Amino acid sequence: MAVFLTGDTHGRIDFDKVRRFRKTVEEHGDCLTREDCLVVLGDFGFVWSDPPAEKDAETLEWLEACPWMTLFLDGNHENFDLLDALPVSDWHGGRIQALRPHVLHLMRGETYQIGGHSFFVVGGAHSADKAWREPHRSWWPQEVPDERERAYIARRASELDGVDYVLTHCPPTGQYRRYKERFPRFWGPSDEYTDWLEECVEGKFAYKKWFFGHLHMDLPLDEPHTTLYNEVFDLDGTGLTRFGEDMGPCTDGSRHDWKLRWTPPSKGEKEGRSDYVCPTCGKSVRLHPTDAERGQEERTEG
Numbered sequence: 001m002a003v004f005l006t007g008d009t010h011g012r013i014d015f016d017k018v019r020r021f022r023k024t025v026e027e028h029g030d031c032l033t034r035e036d037c038l039v040v041l042g043d044f045g046f047v048w049s050d051p052p053a054e055k056d057a058e059t060l061e062w063l064e065a066c067p068w069m070t071l072f073l074d075g076n077h078e079n080f081d082l083l084d085a086l087p088v089s090d091w092h093g094g095r096i097q098a099l100r101p102h103v104l105h106l107m108r109g110e111t112y113q114i115g116g117h118s119f120f121v122v123g124g125a126h127s128a129d130k131a132w133r134e135p136h137r138s139w140w141p142q143e144v145p146d147e148r149e150r151a152y153i154a155r156r157a158s159e160l161d162g163v164d165y166v167l168t169h170c171p172p173t174g175q176y177r178r179y180k181e182r183f184p185r186f187w188g189p190s191d192e193y194t195d196w197l198e199e200c201v202e203g204k205f206a207y208k209k210w211f212f213g214h215l216h217m218d219l220p221l222d223e224p225h226t227t228l229y230n231e232v233f234d235l236d237g238t239g240l241t242r243f244g245e246d247m248g249p250c251t252d253g254s255r256h257d258w259k260l261r262w263t264p265p266s267k268g269e270k271e272g273r274s275d276y277v278c279p280t281c282g283k284s285v286r287l288h289p290t291d292a293e294r295g296q297e298e299r300t301e302g
């Protein structure tokens with residue numbers, strides 16, 4: 001059993017990473033099964049037009065035909081009128097809504113047991129571009145939880161002893177600040193919902209790592225917090241993608257003890273770089289490839 005995490009797909013706009021992932025899985029003899037999961041951390045975007053666009057339905061069928069289970073959190077770019085109307089059922093310890101038998105929406109404030117890990121999930125975010133969007137056509141007020149939902153999420157969070165992983169679409173304010181320190185020109189300010197996540201979820205229970213999307217960047221922000229966009233994070237170190245907690249065993253045969261190393265930008269560079277480095281063996285893995293490297297990857301893939 002293996003779990004993979006990736007960032008916003010925005011419907012077909014940012015879907016290439018999933019297509020690439022399927023190609024890799026096929027090259028490995030379709031090595032995944034329905035026990036394995038790929039989780040999209042919000043802004044899934046395939047519940048969007050009403051009636052559903054034919055192309056979106058086609059892509060959902062394509063996902064349904066993948067050998068794994070696809071799971072998604074809601075972000076801010078989802079059609080919540082359509083999503084809210086879907087029937088709710090139980091799956092692996094929490095409530096879900098099924099778009100297809102193997103494409104499931106993970107709901108706000110739920111805890112799931114998947115592949116030997118526990119996950120606490122909270123979707124939603126404020127849209128930075130809401131002023132340019134039309135209510136109930138391209139923007140929905142349900143993009144952030146209402147008071148009743150927040151009470152539910154806060155209660156569930158306070159009842160938890162601990163989980164392995166927290167998955168949200170939106171970062172809590174503390175992480176937003178960390179991100180803005182490094183990239184002051186990008187993205188808007190923190191808001192009442194990032195504040196609410198900081199106050200009602202962060203620090204309420206123990207967790208190993210917290211992953212979120214929304215910032216459109218692949219970057220570990222501090223030891224437990226990582227934001228994902230185009231990378232597929234390999235939570236169980238299967239080696240199917242470059243990015244995981246365990247890239248093969250360490251020199252002494254144990255798991256790597258990944259520590260975050262941030263290198264500020266050198267002169268003429270726009271961005272610095274972030275690596276996970278194992279102090280025992282010195283091996284490192286990078287979570288934020290430069291555009292040049294990305295171009296290289298695309299070219300080698302043809």
Ligand SMILES: [Zn+2]
Nearest residue numbers: 008010043214
């Ligand atoms: Zn997004």
Ligand SMILES: [Zn+2]
Nearest residue numbers: 043075076214
């Ligand atoms: Zn978003």
